[in-house]
Each structure stands twice: as C-alpha cells, then as structure tokens.
Amino acid sequence: MTPRPRLLTAACLLALPLQGTAASFDCLLEPSQTVEIRSAVEGLIHRIHVQRGDDVKAGQAVVELDTALERSALAVARFRATAEGRLVASKNRMDYAQRKTKRSDELHGGNFLSAQARDEAETERKLAEAEHKEALENQELARLELKRSMDLLNQKTLRSPFNGVVVERMLNPGDLAEAGNGRKPILKLARMDPLHVEVVLPLATFGKLKQGTSARVKTEAGQAYDAKVKVVDRVFDAASGTYGVQLELPNPNGKIPAGLRCQVDFPGIANLATAQRP
Template identity: 30%
Template sequence: MLPGAAAVALAAGTTFAAPAAAQAPAAPPVTVAAPLARSVAQWDEHTGRIEASARVEIRPRVSGQVTQVHFEDGALVRTGDLLFTLDQRPFQIAVETARAEVARAEARLTLAEQQVQRYTPLVAQRFAPESEMDTRRSSLREAQAGLAGARAALRQAELDLEFSEIRAPRPGRVSDRRVDAGNLVQQGITLLTTLVALDPVYVIFDASEAHYLRYARAARGGSRPAGSEAGAAVQLRLLDETEFSHNGRLNFVDNAFDARSGTIRGRAVVANPDLFLTPGSFARLRLFAGDTEALMVPDAAVIADQSGRAVLTVGPDGTVAPRSVQLGPLVDGLRVVRSGLGPEERVIIGGLHRARPGSRVTAEQGRIGPSPLAAAK
C-alpha cells in the first residue's frame, strides 16, 4: 500500500469528537441594597432680602444751630454716643431764667405760708374776719401752684438743654451726615442722619400659598413648630457662598396674603455678631418645613435618562430594570427620593457600569448608610 493510501485509511479509521457547544458568558456581579428609610428634615428655599432689625431717623428735638459733628460717616456707634451738638447758649439762658422763676415762686410761697400762720390765731380769737383767712389760704394755694409750674418750666428748660446734644438712641451703624456745622435745624423736621441696627438682622421673604398651607398642616400634625412664636429654624446663604452657614429663626408671618402676588410675607431673625450681613442685600433662605419619612440612596446610584433621573434595580430573576424617581436634597451624603421607588426595591449601588436595562446580573447584597465624610462632620 502506498504511503498516501495508508494515511487516508488511518484517517478514515480515526474517530473525532464534536466541538463543544459555546458557553454563555457569566452574569456580571453588582452590589444591591434596599433604600435607607429614615426621618429627614425637609427644607424649602426662598429668596430673601436682608433688612436692619431697627432703623432710626435722627432728627433734632429742639431747634438751633449745629456747632459740631462728632462722628465719622458710616461709623459704628453705641447707645448714648454724641452725634451732634447745637448751640447751647440759648438753652443755658433759658435754664437760668427758669431757676430764677423758681426762686421767685419759692419766695411767694414762703410769704403766703407766713401770712396764713399769722392770721390763724387772729381768726381763732375773732380779731380778724373769716373771709380774710380764706383769702390768705387762697394765696397760699396759688403760691404752691406757681412754684410747681416754675419747677416744671425749669425741668423743661433743662431737658431742652439736654436735647441740644443729640446722641445715638441705640447701637448700630450711622449713615453719612446730612447737615454740617453752622446749619440751622428745625425741631422734629430736619433729618440729621440715619442709624440702623445690625445685630441681629431681619430676612424678609415671600412664601406661596401652597407652601403656607403645607407649613400649617405640618404644624398641626406636630412635625413642625406651630406659629411664628415657636421659631421654625432658618438657614441663610449669601450669593457668593456654597453652604447655608448662617442660622436663625422665623419670628413673624403676616396676617394676610398679598392679593396681587398670592404670597404671604415672612420674616426671620438672624444673628450678625460680625456685622457682615448688610441690609439691602439678597440671600438664599432655607426654611424648615417639617420632618418626614423618606427613602434615601447614594447620589452615585442616580443616573440620568431622557425622562429625568432614575435608579437601576434588580428583579428576583436578576434582570435590571430602571425606575424613574423624583429626587430631594442631599442629607448626610445620601440623596432623598421623594417618589418612584419602593422600600423593598433592590437598588444597584455598586458596579453600575456593568449593568444595562434588560440585562441579567448577579446581585451581591450590600448596605446603604451615611457617607463617612457626612458622619465625620
């Protein structure tokens, strides 16, 4: 037999095994966990305007000529600090005149008392008529009234002299002076300067009717302080800040809605010890709206799709399914899910890049908890 024929015969007698069927790839592993259910504080954000807690227009209480200005424009002042001085000479003369009138009234009173004392025994012994005694007693009462009037006039003159020194009625920051030394000012009319109190400050904001009703129902249910007197918590963030670092309390809610805007005015009081918060500026205000039970997931577990935000869940058979959700704020590093997710859902919190909607995965059980950074704060 030829070598080639032998090779063919050998090949014909050899049995070859069929190729093994191709094995399906293993389902990729992912980490899943049920949403964390806990009570969280709900906050609503509003645009607020900072106002001074008190604003005083400094006007003279007596008329006169300004002789000296004692403050720098925009300075911080304390209660009783001298701001303006008026020409005091007319007021000093008025005080001296009033004192002289008091002395004259005292002399008249002394004479009237002496006459009453002198006529009393004469009337008792019938050496003088009773009508004369009535006249002396009337003169005594007139002298007493005259002395009281003179003393009142003296106090008024001394008060006018005191008013010639115009002082700060409370601590705060003054504006610029509106008059200079040498100007005549009129009692109660001329504006000298303005003073604003800066610690604390007020923050004014407008809340919608829907917000107001939600606050009122939360207060009725006990999850929020009732009424402005209880002081719901407020947090403030300036326009160039990223954190709500200023704390305060709600201290006033208006008694009616604005018919044009459909909003109601609220006011919060915020401490300002460093006087950095300036009246007239705007800020973001966060108002405590009550505690509520919420589901929370890691912020990294949230994905974006065409309809908005969603999380991926794993069904009992290992199939990945998306769930469209409505999200709330971040609390302790976790994102609040307002709606769209059930408490028993298995949310993918690890290996998200290996999961595709409709595909199968191998679910490994995990746990959702506050982030370490949030817990450390």
C-alpha cells in the same frame, strides 16, 4: 390624553427648587430697622458726635443743636423755682394773722373786744391764708416751668433710639436743622441686631411655614447661619404667584453686614415644593 401643563411666570420658575436639589431660595439680608434722625425743633447744628460707619448705642447723644437761648431760659426758671422769699413772707403773715385771731376770740369772749374787731381779725386771717396758698401755687408753677425749660433744652440733643450703625451723615455743624418729616434728615441709622432675611417663595410652599420655623441662611461670602421665621405674608402677589417671608437672624456683634445676597434653606420644603410642581 396627557393634561396640558399650566404656564408659570418667570418669578415662580426662579423661586422653585429643581427636582432632587435642596430647598434653596434667593434672599437678602437687611437691617431690622432704619431711622432718619431729624430734629423736633428748628436750630443750628452745634456738634455731630458720629461719622458714617460708627457704632452707636441706644440713648447715645449723636447730634447737639445750639442751646444758648434754652440755657438762659433754664437758668431763669431754676431761679424762680428755688426762690422762697415770697413764700416765707406769706407764711409769716399767715402765722401772725392766726395768732391775732386767737387773741381776738379770747378778748371777745371776755367782752374786752367788739364783734367788729374780732371779725376784722378773722378776715385778715383768711386773706393771709389765701395769700400763702397762692404763694405755694406759684412755687409749684415755677417748678413746672423749670421742667418745661429742661424739656426744651433736651430737645436740642438728639439721641440714637437703638444699638446700631451710622449709615449716612447728611448735614454738618453750622447747617440749619429744620423740623418736620419733609425736611432733610441729619443722620441715617440702621439697627444691625437682629438682621432681617427677606425671601420670596412660590405659592406651592404656602402653609408649610409658620412663625418660629428654623432655616439655614448662607451668605454670598460663604458663611452659614441659623435663622427663624418671623413673618409669613398672607397677601399674595397674583402676577408672580409668590408671597413674602421674613426671617430673623441674630447678629449680636454686628459682624454680619446688611445688604448681602444670600440663600435660605427650609428643611422639608424641597419635596413639598417639587411635589406640587405642574
């Protein structure tokens, strides 16, 4: 008696290649990374350097917030960090106290100075040294305050985290940039090199692919490119009997647009998939 064939879901029927055809599976080209540029601090947007569709480089300044207050604070901090009047005065007092102590010791040794006067000179020396140390600590603190002021100023300049393209511009100069993930972003950027190729495969092909496996990707525009498997999901979709695979497609000049539908061919997968077909 011929065994009764098992039922397949519609997703599996679409994913499995037909007998005798190449192993072509539907896929989608996507950016390898997308990010929404938000401000870490609240501030008025002073300038946006890019428009939708512009290319950006890693580290490029894309947004500047108003920095008048931060620049004033930075000028004050820089003045304090470079001021040396108190430090020089404390150094002179310490040198004088050390010389005075030395003379007092010599006079006391010759019985020309009382022990009390010598102790007073010694105490004066210790106080002068402590004052000089405090002046040094205050100068170091001023340098740290300067660095803090510079960091606060740098927070008002938002930079691109990678080479990519501007997908969307949500705010404009004069708008208020609010801090936090729940607030409206200023820009949306996409990383175009490399691209990710997302494809859903039937369970019959599981175990036949691994990281580094080469494949041929054909876009709906007719171009073909070489890609390599980067991720093979190990959590299946029980409802459709499928799992996901992600390939990496080099796109050094950004010429291949994201969002295109495509077909991906895995060498040797066709026969394996059809052989396990019920």
